[in-house]
Amino acid sequence: MPVCEADPWRLQYFENVPCPADVNIPTEDCDAWIWNPRENWIYDKLCVAQSQGLDCGPHGVMPKRFPVFSKPIINLKGMGVASGAFRSLSDYERGYTPGHFWTALLTGEHVSTDCAIVKGDIRWIRHTTGTPFGDNGMFDYWTIHAADRGDLEAYIRGWAGEHLDRYTGMLNVETIGGRIIDAHLRFADQWPDLYGPGWVAALVRLYAEKRWFFPEEGERRDGYSVVLFGRHGRNHRHPSPASVAAVRAMPGISSVQITFHETKPAEDHAAPPGGFRLAIINAHDREMGFAARRLLAKAFPAEDLHVPAEDNWPVEQTAQVL
Structure with a gap:
């Protein structure tokens, strides 16, 4: 492996x-931190900000101006937990947290x-x-x-x-x-x-x-990694192998990941607050990725899904199991 x-x-x-x-x-960042002791300082976000000359400091050091963005100095597993903008001195005083730092609030892509x-x-x-x-x-x-x-x-x-x-x-x-x-x-x-x-x-x-050799075949192509979300607090079950195989066999689909453990409590999975990741579909065509997601969604109960409204999913049909 x-x-x-x-x-x-x-x-x-x-x-x-x-x-x-x-x-x-x-x-995993935890492994990378252990195996690269000379470079693992880059997991210190305050050091990374300082290395670029950004306004920054640990909580306890007063920002010169607001707004600023606050987050943990080191956070290998928490997916940005307790991060957010401080737009005023009162925000800063109310949000003071040991082990956190603030930095300039960046904008853009x-x-x-x-x-x-x-x-x-x-x-x-x-x-x-x-x-x-x-x-x-x-x-x-x-x-x-x-x-x-x-x-x-x-x-x-x-x-x-x-x-x-x-x-x-x-x-x-x-x-x-x-x-x-x-x-x-x-x-x-x-x-x-x-x-x-x-x-x-x-x-x-x-x-x-310790060398890089990757002769890319032909021109690069855009790729798309499309997520199927479920709702938190549900007892999710894996789709059948036949369901996954049918999606993987669709034109333009590169891979299908079923991204949760059936035997592990849902709350023990890393997931954003808005939804629970059920699957990820990788494709070189975005619309085919969306179509594959709609097909895979049929393997889950409709009431357990989190559906993007703009995708016009036939939600009433997703209770059908492949």
Whole structure:
């Protein structure tokens, strides 16, 4: 197994790629922190903000101006818990929390970027943006963009070259308005199949041989990672293998992930406050991804689903089980 993967639904991407037994490739921040002691400072978000010259400080240090954004200094597993904007001094005083910090409130596009790095030099880069599902912390789908982003890439390259000059491996950064808000010594393991044939083999080579070689076949294609959400507090059950196989066989569908454990309490799954992730469908065509989601939804009781209104789902028909 070339990749140390905590989520069994993502093993499908890695289980058939040979890897030396002594090579560890992290997908979890906790593993990446342990295995990269020289670079794991980047999980300190206050340090990342300081490295870019942003206004910032731990709670207890008074901001010079408002608004600011507050969040935990280190938060490996909490998915942004207790984060939010302070728009006034009273907000700051009321929201004071030990172990948190504030930083300049950034505006602009929120982008997630995966990078392959050899001694601080970025050799491959790919950008993803999310389309929200309402204002409840959920994403309806992500777009894995084929296109470059010149200014953003130049900024990330400069930052990595200055601060990770001895690091070889994968790097994921999240940016808002072209500035880094989070950095991870790993890649996004939700859609590696959308990076193209041979990408996982290149990933293994990066960690095993400390070099990057990924001859992309043809032009890059946009990809889409579409989420099926259920409601919190329900006793969700996996769809039948036949249901999943029918969705996977649809034209343009790259993979299907059923993203929960039947035997694990729902409240023990990491999930946004607005909904419970039931499945993720990766596709190279967005409309086919939506169609696949509608088909997979029929394997779940209609009353258990969280349905995007704009997708015009036939909700009354989703109680049918494939």
